Amino acid sequence: MKSLKWMLIVSFLLMSCMSTGAQNASAAGFAAPIDMSNANVANVTNRLDLTMGSANMVHNGAAYKSAQPVANIDGRTFIPFSSIAARYGYAISYDAKKKESTAKNDKHELVFKIGSGYAHRDGVLTQLTGVPYISNGYLMVPLRSWGEMADSTIAVVGKTITLKWTTVVIPPKPKANFEVQPAEIYAGQTVVSYIDHSTNPTPYPFVDERWEGKMDVFPEPGTYVVTHQVEDTDGVWSEPYSVTVTVKAPNMPPVADFTTEKSQYRIGEDVNYIDLSTDDENAIVRATFTGNDKVFFEPGEHSVTLVVEDAHGLTSTVTKTVTVTNEVLYTKDEYNRLNTKVGSNIAIDGASVPQMPAIGYTINSVRSQLVRSNSPETLIREGIAYDAQITGQVRFMFHNVNKIGYPVRMYLLATNNNSTTVNVNTSSFGIGGPDPTVANVAKMSTARYLASVSSNPSPRWMTVKPHQTVEILPELSKVPMKLSEVLSAYADIFSDQELQYRVVVVASGTNPITALPNLTVMPRDGIHVRGTFNNADRTIEINDTLGDTEQRIVIGDKTVDKYLDGIDDTTGELQYNTGNFGTMYRMHLSHVSPHTLIALNPRGGIYTGSFLVNGQVVSASLMNNTQAAVLYRTGYTEEAVDLVFTLAGGSNLPVALTFLKLPEIRW
Structure with a gap:
C-alpha cells in the first residue's frame, strides 16, 4: 500500500516537474546532490517523441513546441539545444566570449560550441555526429550525440524519433514552520x-x-x-x-500618583491636579480620576482617587484628600457666572427673571420674504406641502416629521411658467436631521444656517428654461427621512423672475418631477403654520446702557415682538407666523457694561437653537426656565454686542436675554 501511494506521488511530481521544464531549472539554478540513501528515491523513465521536420514534441504524454523543427542535414538529425535541454530538465547558460552553450543538471555538464565537431561531457572531450550550427537564432545540436551524452536510448520508426532516459526523483520533504x-x-x-x-x-x-x-x-x-x-x-x-x-524582564504595574498645586484651597477656587503617575515602560494608556472636582463649594476633606492602567492591563490606584477651608473666594453662583463655557448652562432662579426690569425696544422691519413650510408638521401622506409663486429674494424654512410609515424625501421644486429663462441662485443654507430628536434638529439647523450667513457664501447660480421644472436645494433631499425622523432647514434663494416653488414629499426612490402632476396639496394640520410672509427681517437697536443692574430683553412674546402676517398661497387664507419662526433678527446693543454676562433663559419650556454673537455661532440647549445658556461676557471695558438669530423651530417661546453682573476678579 505504501509503495502504491509513493508511485502515485512520484508520478504527480514528475508531471509537475516536466511541465515547468526549463523555467524551473533556470529559476532554481543547479540541483542539490541526490541523496541515494533515501529509501523513497525512485527511478522514473522519461519518453520524448519527436517528428522529423516538425516542431511538435510529446514528453511523457504532454505536447510541447520546439523552438525550431527537427532538421535533417546530410542524413544527420539536429534539434534546438534550448528545447531538448528544457525537456531533460537541464539548466542552460551561454558564454559569449567562448561562444559556448552549456547544459547542466545534478549528473552532467554538457558543453557545445558553434561550428565545432567536438563537445565536452563532464570535462571529457567527445566527438559529435554532426557540427552544431545556428538556425533563426537558435543553436542546433546533433540529436544522436545529445542522446548519448544524456544517457538516453534512441529509436527511429519512420519519421518518429523516440528518446528514453531515467530520472531519479526524490520526494520533497515536509517543511516545518x-x-x-x-x-x-x-x-x-x-x-x-x-x-x-x-x-x-x-x-x-x-x-x-x-x-x-x-x-x-x-x-x-x-x-x-x-x-x-x-x-x-x-x-x-x-x-x-x-x-x-x-x-x-517582567512587566511592572504602573504607579498611580498625583498632587495638587496647593495644600489647601478656598471655597470657589480652582483646583489644579498634577498627574505624577509612572510606568516602567512609560506605557500608561488610561488615567481615570474620580472626585476630582474642578472646584469645591463645601469646606472639609474631599477624597480624590486616580486609577492608571498600562498597555498590558495592569492597574494602580491612589487616593488622596483635598483640603478646602471655610474661606470663600466665590460662591457657586458667582463661580458659574465667571467660568461656565459659552454655550453651556448655568442655574438661575426662574422666578427671578420676570422680576428683572424689561428693556423696551423698537422693531424695524426690513423688506424681505419668508416661506414657512411647517403645516402639516406631521407628514401622514405623500404630496405637496406648499405651493407659491415668488419673485426675488426669499428665505425658506422647513420643519416636518415623517409619520407616513416608510422613508420619504423632501424636495424643493421650481417651475418656470414664463416664456423666458429664469436665473436662480441659492446662498446661505443650514439643515438639521433627519434625526428622531427634534431638539438636535432645531439646534443644528439654526447653527449651520447662521454659520453659513456669517461666511457670506458666493451664490450658486442655475437656469430654469421656459416651462421647465428643476430641483432646487439638492441638499434637502440627500438623506431620506425614516419613520418618526424630523427634518428642519433654512435656505436663502433668489430668482430674477417669478418661479412657482413647490415643497414636495414622496417615497424615497420616486422621481419627484415625474410624480408632480399626480400630487395634490396636503391639508393644513390646523396647529402649525405655512404661508408666505413679508418684512421677515427685523432689526433691533438698543442704545441704553445694559448690565449695570440685572435686566432682560424678551423675544417672541407677540406683544412687542408682534407676529408677522401673510398668506397661505395654497388656499389664499390669512396667516400669522406664530412664534415668528424663520424670521431673521439682527440686534445691536450699543452699550453693554464691563463685566456683564449675557445669558439666554427660556420662558416657555424647552428651547434649543443658536445665535451669532459678534460673528461667532453659539448654540444653546435649555430644558426649562431654571437654566440659562451663556452667550457672551464683556471684559474690562464697555462693549457693543451684535446678535443675529432666528428662533428655532420645535422650540417654545418666549425667550429672555438676561444681563447679569459678574463678580469682580478675586485672587
Missing part, C-alpha cells in the same frame, strides 16, 4: 502560543513532531531558540525550523 505570539513576551507573565504553519507536499497528515526549547511561559528574561520538526507518513522528517524568542 511556525510563529510565536504575542510579539512582546515577558518573563514569568506572558502565556506564549505557537501557531503551526508547517506544510506537507502530500495530502496526508503529519504523524509526529519534535519541539526543542518550547515553553508556555519563559521563566527568565533573555534569548531562547525554539525548534520544530515534523514527520510525514513515509517516515521523512523535515529540516529543523527555528525561531529566536526575545523575552523581556
Whole structure:
C-alpha cells in the first residue's frame, strides 16, 4: 500500500516537474546532490517523441513546441539545444566570449560550441555526429550525440524519433514552520502560543513532531531558540525550523500618583491636579480620576482617587484628600457666572427673571420674504406641502416629521411658467436631521444656517428654461427621512423672475418631477403654520446702557415682538407666523457694561437653537426656565454686542436675554 501511494506521488511530481521544464531549472539554478540513501528515491523513465521536420514534441504524454523543427542535414538529425535541454530538465547558460552553450543538471555538464565537431561531457572531450550550427537564432545540436551524452536510448520508426532516459526523483520533504505570539513576551507573565504553519507536499497528515526549547511561559528574561520538526507518513522528517524568542524582564504595574498645586484651597477656587503617575515602560494608556472636582463649594476633606492602567492591563490606584477651608473666594453662583463655557448652562432662579426690569425696544422691519413650510408638521401622506409663486429674494424654512410609515424625501421644486429663462441662485443654507430628536434638529439647523450667513457664501447660480421644472436645494433631499425622523432647514434663494416653488414629499426612490402632476396639496394640520410672509427681517437697536443692574430683553412674546402676517398661497387664507419662526433678527446693543454676562433663559419650556454673537455661532440647549445658556461676557471695558438669530423651530417661546453682573476678579 505504501509503495502504491509513493508511485502515485512520484508520478504527480514528475508531471509537475516536466511541465515547468526549463523555467524551473533556470529559476532554481543547479540541483542539490541526490541523496541515494533515501529509501523513497525512485527511478522514473522519461519518453520524448519527436517528428522529423516538425516542431511538435510529446514528453511523457504532454505536447510541447520546439523552438525550431527537427532538421535533417546530410542524413544527420539536429534539434534546438534550448528545447531538448528544457525537456531533460537541464539548466542552460551561454558564454559569449567562448561562444559556448552549456547544459547542466545534478549528473552532467554538457558543453557545445558553434561550428565545432567536438563537445565536452563532464570535462571529457567527445566527438559529435554532426557540427552544431545556428538556425533563426537558435543553436542546433546533433540529436544522436545529445542522446548519448544524456544517457538516453534512441529509436527511429519512420519519421518518429523516440528518446528514453531515467530520472531519479526524490520526494520533497515536509517543511516545518511556525510563529510565536504575542510579539512582546515577558518573563514569568506572558502565556506564549505557537501557531503551526508547517506544510506537507502530500495530502496526508503529519504523524509526529519534535519541539526543542518550547515553553508556555519563559521563566527568565533573555534569548531562547525554539525548534520544530515534523514527520510525514513515509517516515521523512523535515529540516529543523527555528525561531529566536526575545523575552523581556517582567512587566511592572504602573504607579498611580498625583498632587495638587496647593495644600489647601478656598471655597470657589480652582483646583489644579498634577498627574505624577509612572510606568516602567512609560506605557500608561488610561488615567481615570474620580472626585476630582474642578472646584469645591463645601469646606472639609474631599477624597480624590486616580486609577492608571498600562498597555498590558495592569492597574494602580491612589487616593488622596483635598483640603478646602471655610474661606470663600466665590460662591457657586458667582463661580458659574465667571467660568461656565459659552454655550453651556448655568442655574438661575426662574422666578427671578420676570422680576428683572424689561428693556423696551423698537422693531424695524426690513423688506424681505419668508416661506414657512411647517403645516402639516406631521407628514401622514405623500404630496405637496406648499405651493407659491415668488419673485426675488426669499428665505425658506422647513420643519416636518415623517409619520407616513416608510422613508420619504423632501424636495424643493421650481417651475418656470414664463416664456423666458429664469436665473436662480441659492446662498446661505443650514439643515438639521433627519434625526428622531427634534431638539438636535432645531439646534443644528439654526447653527449651520447662521454659520453659513456669517461666511457670506458666493451664490450658486442655475437656469430654469421656459416651462421647465428643476430641483432646487439638492441638499434637502440627500438623506431620506425614516419613520418618526424630523427634518428642519433654512435656505436663502433668489430668482430674477417669478418661479412657482413647490415643497414636495414622496417615497424615497420616486422621481419627484415625474410624480408632480399626480400630487395634490396636503391639508393644513390646523396647529402649525405655512404661508408666505413679508418684512421677515427685523432689526433691533438698543442704545441704553445694559448690565449695570440685572435686566432682560424678551423675544417672541407677540406683544412687542408682534407676529408677522401673510398668506397661505395654497388656499389664499390669512396667516400669522406664530412664534415668528424663520424670521431673521439682527440686534445691536450699543452699550453693554464691563463685566456683564449675557445669558439666554427660556420662558416657555424647552428651547434649543443658536445665535451669532459678534460673528461667532453659539448654540444653546435649555430644558426649562431654571437654566440659562451663556452667550457672551464683556471684559474690562464697555462693549457693543451684535446678535443675529432666528428662533428655532420645535422650540417654545418666549425667550429672555438676561444681563447679569459678574463678580469682580478675586485672587
